[in-house]
Amino acid sequence: MQYRQDILDKDYRIADTPIYDLKEHYDFIIIGGGSAGSVMANRLSEIYDWDILLLEAGPDEFSEISDLPIMFPSLQLSPLDWKFKTEPSDYYCLAMKNYQCNWPRAKVLGGCSVLNAMLYIRGNRKDYDNWESYGNPGWSYKDVLPYFKKSENMRIPEYQNDYYHGRDGFLSVENFRYHSPISQWFLKAGEQMGFEVRDVNGAYQTGFTLSHGTLRDGLRCSAAKAYLRPINERENLDVSLFTIAEQILIDKGSYQAYGVDIMKHGIKKTIYANREIILSAGAIQSPQLLMLSGVGPKDHLYDLDIDLVYDSPGVGQNLQDHVAMGGGTYLFDAPEEYDDMGIGFKLNKIFTTENVDEFTQNARGPVYWLPEVEVMAFVNSYYQNRSEDWPDVQLFFASYAENTDGGVFSKRVAGLTDDFYTAVYENILYKDAYNIIPLLMRPKSRGYIKLQDDKFKTPPLIYPNYFSDPYDLAVLVEGAKIGYALSQTPIMKQYNSRFNTLKIPGCSNYEFLSDDYWGCQARHYTLTIYHPELVKWGLITISTRLWTLDYEFVVYTILG
Numbered sequence: 001m002q003y004r005q006d007i008l009d010k011d012y013r014i015a016d017t018p019i020y021d022l023k024e025h026y027d028f029i030i031i032g033g034g035s036a037g038s039v040m041a042n043r044l045s046e047i048y049d050w051d052i053l054l055l056e057a058g059p060d061e062f063s064e065i066s067d068l069p070i071m072f073p074s075l076q077l078s079p080l081d082w083k084f085k086t087e088p089s090d091y092y093c094l095a096m097k098n099y100q101c102n103w104p105r106a107k108v109l110g111g112c113s114v115l116n117a118m119l120y121i122r123g124n125r126k127d128y129d130n131w132e133s134y135g136n137p138g139w140s141y142k143d144v145l146p147y148f149k150k151s152e153n154m155r156i157p158e159y160q161n162d163y164y165h166g167r168d169g170f171l172s173v174e175n176f177r178y179h180s181p182i183s184q185w186f187l188k189a190g191e192q193m194g195f196e197v198r199d200v201n202g203a204y205q206t207g208f209t210l211s212h213g214t215l216r217d218g219l220r221c222s223a224a225k226a227y228l229r230p231i232n233e234r235e236n237l238d239v240s241l242f243t244i245a246e247q248i249l250i251d252k253g254s255y256q257a258y259g260v261d262i263m264k265h266g267i268k269k270t271i272y273a274n275r276e277i278i279l280s281a282g283a284i285q286s287p288q289l290l291m292l293s294g295v296g297p298k299d300h301l302y303d304l305d306i307d308l309v310y311d312s313p314g315v316g317q318n319l320q321d322h323v324a325m326g327g328g329t330y331l332f333d334a335p336e337e338y339d340d341m342g343i344g345f346k347l348n349k350i351f352t353t354e355n356v357d358e359f360t361q362n363a364r365g366p367v368y369w370l371p372e373v374e375v376m377a378f379v380n381s382y383y384q385n386r387s388e389d390w391p392d393v394q395l396f397f398a399s400y401a402e403n404t405d406g407g408v409f410s411k412r413v414a415g416l417t418d419d420f421y422t423a424v425y426e427n428i429l430y431k432d433a434y435n436i437i438p439l440l441m442r443p444k445s446r447g448y449i450k451l452q453d454d455k456f457k458t459p460p461l462i463y464p465n466y467f468s469d470p471y472d473l474a475v476l477v478e479g480a481k482i483g484y485a486l487s488q489t490p491i492m493k494q495y496n497s498r499f500n501t502l503k504i505p506g507c508s509n510y511e512f513l514s515d516d517y518w519g520c521q522a523r524h525y526t527l528t529i530y531h532p533e534l535v536k537w538g539l540i541t542i543s544t545r546l547w548t549l550d551y552e553f554v555v556y557t558i559l560g
């Protein structure tokens, strides 16, 4: 890394405020220095008169790895991951060890933006408009678009002057610097199926695109890099790393949150807020901390001997996720001009001294590659009104598959069992292959989160209840079939594209590639696309009673 001082970024790193330098009072205390917390710290500290404290349980990011797009999956299950797992199920995650899916969540300044796939994707126009129609002024598409533009530093030349994009924001957006030629096949295949190749963050969402990334000069642009490093000299902002907020202190009479008990390097301290406490500890730990602080379903808190502050049955409920189906592996014959290393991702082809030199000395090459999602598409399943631009399925196209990495990334992060991997991939190890992964845009199934005990360090119990609404499985199957149809387009057939015929163990009694087979595959190779959320927008204006949030995301009192 001595050649890449830009990655070390020494002058702009965030200094950790030692515990003995923390003040007793701040105007605002932000719990969780992830994507949301980093933005809040930046925006609030624009007001010089306000003192801000940002609390983050993890360290600063280890940029040597996290900055490199090719290393995307490697930080999962590392010390920067809380390493959550779903509770065992007999209906989904069946190909995973102990029937539990991994649910990575980052423990680092910048939060999940430090270990995410860097894909820059906005929500659909109609979703925002629906939120507003449920009684949440300020959340329509026309209202949120200016904020997307304000936050964005669009660096893709053709979009820089586009109405839908901004150039002056903190978060830079670029194309990935390296692509496999297969990415062009995917785009062509989309066109051959009648889709447009377009900016899916622009006027219309339905269509195909090369993935846009939250990248700066080809490297990851985490929320910490985007929003915190540029303001590292603001004197009214303290950032306390390695700091766990263990409890939010709430006055039982006024329901006003007034302080936070923290633990840093084994030392406890209470810090008080003059104005607001902002809870941005992510989708899992925000409800966990609320319940530990006495706000949650009263029976559950009673069972765990947690002192009830406010009976709020909605806390931990309404859990939903963009669930996906893994295992959409298609083999193909690489054109003759490519040697036996093929043209997609192969583990032994990437980590070579040549590629490392190319990266360190010329800032080029496969280190700048995100093979997992080279291209993405938003499409309508059979269940969705196709005249509307409101797709219900997203497809990820990877110039890589579980067999091409020898299981080093994919098997490990998904938690696939050895038996599953052996049955489905061992006979095709390192053969040219690509993946198509369908995921749901608007799942109907709802899960929940519960505490195991009254301690923050004990992971909460996560029940995603994937496919508890059968509609979700039906839509996902349709998404897989659209992916399959794409594999049969003339451009893909030109390379003898064919589905991996090694059957999923547990699904062999179903006719191969029938709807039942696809459904069985989804229930075995169930994948989180890492987007859990719990906010119930329909109730948001009264949700200060349920959730401590209102539509302005003010979190400082329970009753609004």
Ligand SMILES: Cc1cc2nc3c(=O)[nH]c(=O)nc-3n(C[C@H](O)[C@H](O)[C@H](O)COP(=O)(O)OP(=O)(O)OC[C@H]3O[C@@H](n4cnc5c(N)ncnc54)[C@H](O)[C@@H]3O)c2cc1C
Residues within 6 Å of the ligand: 031, 032, 033, 034, 035, 036, 037, 055, 056, 057, 058, 076, 104, 105, 106, 107, 108, 109, 110, 111, 112, 113, 115, 116, 117, 118, 119, 120, 121, 243, 244, 245, 246, 280, 281, 282, 283, 285, 286, 289, 456, 529, 530, 531
């Ligand atoms: C593997 C992966 C891939 C993803 N890919 C994409 C993608 O390509 N594109 C995309 O848009 N989204 C992606 N996401 C989702 C996206 O990154 C998250 O939705 C987003 O980062 C969540 O932001 P947040 O601020 O709500 O939570 P987080 O970013 O999770 O931040 C919460 C922070 O709070 C800290 N914290 C928790 N509890 C406490 C406590 N008690 N005290 C102090 N600190 C605490 C945590 O350590 C963490 O840093 C991905 C997520 C993952 C995990």
